[in-house]
Amino acid sequence: MVSITLDGVTKEYGSLTAVDDLSLTIEDGEFVSLVGPSGCGKTTTLRMVAGLETVTNGQIRFGDRTVTSAPVQQRGVALLFQDIALYPHMTVEENIAYPLKLAGVNGSDRHERVVETASLLQVEDQLEKYPGDLSGGQQQRVALGRSIIREPSLFLFDEPMSDLDAKLKHELRPLFAEITDQVGCPTLYVTHDQEEAMTMSDRIAVMNDGQLAQIDTPDEVYRRPDTQFVGEFVGRPAMEFFDVRIENGANGPELLAGENLTLAHNGLNGYDGDDLRVGIRPQHLRVTERHSGGIPATHVFDETLGDRTHSLFETPVGRVTVETPPDFRGGQTDYSIEIDVEKLSLYDPSSGVRIG
């Protein structure tokens, strides 16, 4: 098994650039998620890797082998679709065995390997049935079986769980992780669900508008988003952003917003006189009684989540979400919000790129 390399891959549809100069390496055995909003080019990227879409520019390599224009059949990839794509006219057994049948494996060996794969996926008692008789989760297990039965060189997932309900997702997530681990080949997992990407991946590649915005471990992407876009896309609730000016006050640098609103004191040495955009996770904001120090805020409503509360406040710098304790109930009254300056990410206000 080998690593997968995308080198300056570009895909254009007429004048539209769907994927723009994307470079990315997936190491052997590594699980990389490609996340991004709808239309960001993540599925196009996956389809180019699979060979279902032609590449306009750039190279795709499996190890040393350049596969940029190789047909799908010669790439030896496993691909799981969002809409599952099991053959309704074949039984579960025939579906799982299909790649083996094409490879010319004889009947009894085929059956043996199907039973082996099916028991790994806990569908061994469904072999006689047709896909239409199975639940969505079972169908996706069968599709997984079909894709792993012929030891793939690369595992591709195209939003395989977006049609399934939350309970099934939680059931399938560890199964996908376990199976890809066991197969041991590089995995590229496309999803628009940042939570899925966070929980399953070794590394996350965030795409925006055809370009790679950031690729790093889930932890790094969450803690140090490279751009404002990544900060907003990864993590729930989304990162809050404020445009500020840094000025030296009586007790050191102060973060000023608008005319004369001080967001925080005692922060950000070395940015005197700069205009910045600062980002902070709602988890790092604190709600206190109304006092002169913090951002004046009026409570709007609470989203009760059981283990925590997401509270929305109206402030002079716009609506701000704060993560509050489980028993917090705002009651539409006045508060102050304090920023933990240590946890701020700093961005260039015009480009949205991280500067500190």
Place this chain on the structure above:
Amino acid sequence: MATDTAGDPPPHDSVSSPRWHRMLPESVWGWLSITPVLLLYTIVALCPITFAVVASFHDVHLLNPEWTFVGLSNYAEVFQIDRFWGSMWRGVLFMIGSTLVQFVVGVWMALVIDSLSRTSRLVSTLVFTSYLVPTIVVTVVFEFMLDPYDGVVHAAGSSLGLWNNFLLGNTDLAMAAVVVISSWKFAAFVSLFTLAQLRSIPDRFYEAAQVCGATRWEQFRDITFPRIRGALAVVVFLRAIFMFNKYDVIWQLTEGGPGSATTTMPILAFKETFQMNAYGRGNAIAVIMFLVLFAGGVLYLRAMNPSQEVHT
């Protein structure tokens, strides 16, 4: 449920269920709503069929309004006609031949159109207009193209040494010519049917198969064919029935000739009725055609079971 609503209507529901509607039980409304169809079916189908069956038991001379009941003797006579079994054989030959040609050409056209582009409708529209061309236009154009003096198809065929004189006057080749000409129009029917089924196959199925390593032929064998098999079974069934009953094309081209080279069952029935003036006997032939088709149809559907072919 139905009787509940009728017996105990909600007091202020006059808009969705007016008073006059509530005065009759629902079953009466049901019968009333299908009455037009029943009436139409009775007038258009049941009456003429009954009339034909009754006529087949009578001796009816076209110029004599008196019907004489003769029991089964019309049927006995039919089997005595020297051309009956020949016509039956030619009818079956015509049915199988033309259905086969339409099937092969039609399915092939559908596959080509489907692979061209799923968005381009122009080619498919052009193909399907052939189905809209009136039969008389088709036959007249073919007669013209086969004309021994200035027909283009005649020129091509005779220069290749396939035939010498008027093709439709050739006892050995007339049937083949009629089969091909009658298929020209109806291949589009097969295409239309097949294409609708082809378009219902998701692209994902082919992509998944390619990922599994399937070649084009394997994709056809394992996905396309199983998915369109049920529709093909139905279209063959329909075409075979239509072609066995086909009268207009053959009559316009050859009137069943030369000799009786293209006399199929419907041509024979027509000739018996209007040329031999034996209306009863003509109807007996029609009834026999119906029984043959009925038996064939039941056997075919038993064997193919098209409704069982489609798993969704």
